[in-house]
Amino acid sequence: MDQTDALLQTLLQEEADLQFPLFTNETAYRVGNGIIEKAMRDNKFIVVDIRRNGELLFYSRMEGTSSHNDEWVSWKNNVVRHFGHSSYYMHVFLKSTGSDVEASGLNPIDYKAEGGAFPLILKDEGVVGTITVSGLPGDQDHNMVTSVLRELLDNA
Numbered sequence: 001m002d003q004t005d006a007l008l009q010t011l012l013q014e015e016a017d018l019q020f021p022l023f024t025n026e027t028a029y030r031v032g033n034g035i036i037e038k039a040m041r042d043n044k045f046i047v048v049d050i051r052r053n054g055e056l057l058f059y060s061r062m063e064g065t066s067s068h069n070d071e072w073v074s075w076k077n078n079v080v081r082h083f084g085h086s087s088y089y090m091h092v093f094l095k096s097t098g099s100d101v102e103a104s105g106l107n108p109i110d111y112k113a114e115g116g117a118f119p120l121i122l123k124d125e126g127v128v129g130t131i132t133v134s135g136l137p138g139d140q141d142h143n144m145v146t147s148v149l150r151e152l153l154d155n156a
Helices: 003-017 025-041 067-083 087-096 138-154
Strands: 047-052 055-061 117-122 126-134
Touching (some): 003 117, 003 138, 025 047, 025 055, 025 138, 047 117, 067 087, 067 117, 067 126, 087 117, 126 138
Antiparallel strands (some): 047 055, 117 126
């Protein structure tokens, strides 16, 4: 197994592991605040956007970010909604196959397969939304989300 295959397997395992039994508005608040607090500790500047069934449950834009980050949130969320996988998984997968979102029949103006949007997965329902970070390189956006989810779910 090469490095890309190993990374793809790791990303799929994250999606299997980082699922919620229930996701309420309070859960969104705890997740969003956890991500913001981690960004502040790490001296990073990000936008956090959490949606369940299209409804915005949490949003925060830190100093040093702009409405352009909001566009990235939207583009990455579109990828998760279409493919059902994290935008980082799709970035690595498409790159590994020499493909892109356009080859998948999607408009590259509206879909960007870059890291940072993670599927909000309920154990008994599947993907019901997105937890998204924008402001860092894609792999770091992704890790900002997954590290906080892992910590919160491990302590639940």
